[in-house]
Amino acid sequence: xxxxxxxxxxxxxxxxxxxxxxxxxxxxxxxxxxxxxxxxxxxxxxxxxxxxxxxxxxxxxxxxxxxxxxxxxxxxxxxxxxxxxxxxxxxxxxxxxxxxxxxxxxxxxxxxxxxxxxxxxxxxxxxxxxxxxxxxxxxxxxxxxxxxxxxxxxxxxxxxxxxxxxxxxxxxxxxxxxxxxxxxxxxxxxxxxxxxxxxxxxxxxxxxxxxxxxxxxxxxxxxxxxxxxxxxxxxxxxxxxxxxxxxxxxxxxxx
Amino acid sequence: xxxxxxxxxxxxxxxxxxxxxxxxxxxxxxxxxxxxxxxxxxxxxxxxxxxxxxxxxxxxxxxxxxxxxxxxxxxxxxxxxxxxxxxxxxxxxxxxxxxxxxxxxxxxxxxxxxxxxxxxxxxxxxxxxxxxxxxxxxxxxxxxxxxxxxxxxxxxxxxxxxxxxxxxxxxxxxxxxxxxxxxxxxxxxxxxxxxxxxxxxxxxxxxxxxxxxxxxxxxxxxxxxxxxxxxxxxxxxxxxxxxxxx
Numbered sequence: 272x273x274x275x276x277x278x279x280x281x282x283x284x285x286x287x288x289x290x291x292x293x294x295x296x297x298x299x300x301x302x303x304x305x306x307x308x309x310x311x312x313x314x315x316x317x318x319x320x321x322x323x324x325x326x327x328x329x330x331x332x333x334x335x336x337x338x339x340x341x342x343x344x345x346x347x348x349x350x351x352x353x354x355x356x357x358x359x360x361x362x363x364x365x366x367x368x369x370x371x372x373x374x375x376x377x378x379x380x381x382x383x384x385x386x387x388x389x390x391x392x393x394x395x396x397x398x399x400x401x402x403x404x405x406x407x408x409x410x411x412x413x414x415x416x417x418x419x420x421x422x423x424x425x426x427x428x429x430x431x432x433x434x435x436x437x438x439x440x441x442x443x444x445x446x447x448x449x450x451x452x453x454x455x456x457x458x459x460x461x462x463x464x465x466x467x468x469x470x471x472x473x474x475x476x477x478x479x480x481x482x483x484x485x486x487x488x489x490x491x492x493x494x495x496x497x498x499x500x501x502x503x504x505x506x507x508x509x510x511x512x513x514x515x516x517x518x519x520x521x522x523x524x525x526x
Numbered sequence: 527x528x529x530x531x532x533x534x535x536x537x538x539x540x541x542x543x544x545x546x547x548x549x550x551x552x553x554x555x556x557x558x559x560x561x562x563x564x565x566x567x568x569x570x571x572x573x574x575x576x577x578x579x580x581x582x583x584x585x586x587x588x589x590x591x592x593x594x595x596x597x598x599x600x601x602x603x604x605x606x607x608x609x610x611x612x613x614x615x616x617x618x619x620x621x622x623x624x625x626x627x628x629x630x631x632x633x634x635x636x637x638x639x640x641x642x643x644x645x646x647x648x649x650x651x652x653x654x655x656x657x658x659x660x661x662x663x664x665x666x667x668x669x670x671x672x673x674x675x676x677x678x679x680x681x682x683x684x685x686x687x688x689x690x691x692x693x694x695x696x697x698x699x700x701x702x703x704x705x706x707x708x709x710x711x712x713x714x715x716x717x718x719x720x721x722x723x724x725x726x727x728x729x730x731x732x733x734x735x736x737x738x739x740x741x742x743x744x745x746x747x748x749x750x751x752x753x754x755x756x757x758x759x760x761x762x763x764x765x766x767x768x769x770x771x772x
Contacts, residue, residue, distance in 0.1 A: 279647050281650050361627060361628065362628040362645060364627075365605070366645050435553070435557065441554075523600075
């Protein structure tokens with residue numbers, strides 16, 4: 272399987288490029304939009320939450336950015352990945368190539384985008400007087416875990432979406448809810464205690480807290496949380512891949 | 527034939543059924559509400575087919591429309607999978623089911639060569655090595671730098687065929703596409719296929735231009751209503767086919 276993907280590495284490469292450039296093709300700012308967009312989002316929340324909702328979190332701007340940018344990586348990848356098999360119906364029907372290339376290239380392009388976006392986080396940390404520490408060396412590790420988790424989800428969703436088209440809309444709704452069930456806009460302590468377990472179960476909260484640890488608090492991420500994350504991510508990937516493998520044989524007939 | 531009987535494609539008891547669904551349920555609601563109501567019937571495109579393709583053979587698949595030739599070819603490429611039975615292939619396989627699948631109209635001919643060849647599984651280096659051959663073969667000249675959407679259909683086909691034929695696969699599966707371009711280009715295509723044949727590549731062609739196939743292929747397989755009607759020397763099978771269906 273990996274060998275086959277290696278043989279088709281050129282296809283993977285061109286697909287990743289297309290994924291990164293294609294989305295904003297024709298717009299004036301082009302690829303820049305993928306960085307401007309989360310920044311504009313941050314701007315909105317940075318006005319709304321401290322001034323209207325009166326949230327008092329130190330370094331709120333940085334707190335927000337470190338939450339929004341990984342979250343953007345997560346949802347744009349899920350949204351693009353979910354439809355990737357359907358969008359490529361034309362070549363799926365006519366040419367053989369390892370179908371895994373399609374979800375893989377979406378998540379890879381998301382990862383590359385995310386790494387570039389991390390520069391924005393760094394700029395805000397440096398100019399906000401927070402600075403950086405050696406804990407940043409853990410960034411690739413956390414990003415890799417998020418990559419594995421997201422890839423598993425995209426494998427499963429892109430395949431299921433071919434057979435049940437409602438998946439797209441259902442997932443949209445769930446993602447919307449998940450945004451508020453993740454400590455992105457406000458700290459976990461603001462969450463009602465009765466529901467706080469949701470935050471600990473939700474892998475995205477663990478991931479975002481881990482990014483905050485290394486960028487903002489200059490500490491090691493919570494070890495138990497990380498172990499939980501690794502286990503969940505590997506399970507999600509294994510399960511998602513299984514679903515994809517099971518369903519991919521029917522793609523050419525169903526799309 | 528006896529000297530080189532290494533099997534490169536084995537088709538073992540393969541059947542393929544296509545679901546024919548009227549009002550296909552594609553949403554969750556329809557699935558739940560009509561879960562037992564959708565009329566499903568099956569069309570059996572291939573019925574228990576068994577055949578071997580040996581290395582270096584040039585085979586024509588013939589038969590009337592709807593007899594299952596293209597389905598067989600798609601199964602060999604692993605675009606679709608058999609309902610029952612098994613297909614084993616050995617070596618790099620390239621299929622030309624539809625020319626220009628995956629072409630992007632806004633990109634130039636040259637860029638599309640890279641993208642299309644990548645779909646066939648070539649690496650950047652391999653494409654670099656072949657790009658001049660591909661461009662020369664297509665005879666597109668300076669048009670290679672123009673976006674593909676500006677091409678005439680003949681130019682489009684020529685480019686697509688040039689890429690596919692230069693991929694350097696061990697097995698080449700071709701579906702009804704030899705009517706490419708003008709007389710001159712068609713002759714060139716056949717000359718190229720003859721050349722590949724001499725290099726002991728395996729070629730399977732679906733075609734209705736029986737005269738040209740007769741010269742090119744050693745073996746022909748006549749498929750009728752999802753079954754092998756005849757299999758043997760190209761001339762013999764084609765004559766037989768013409769007697770019944772001509």
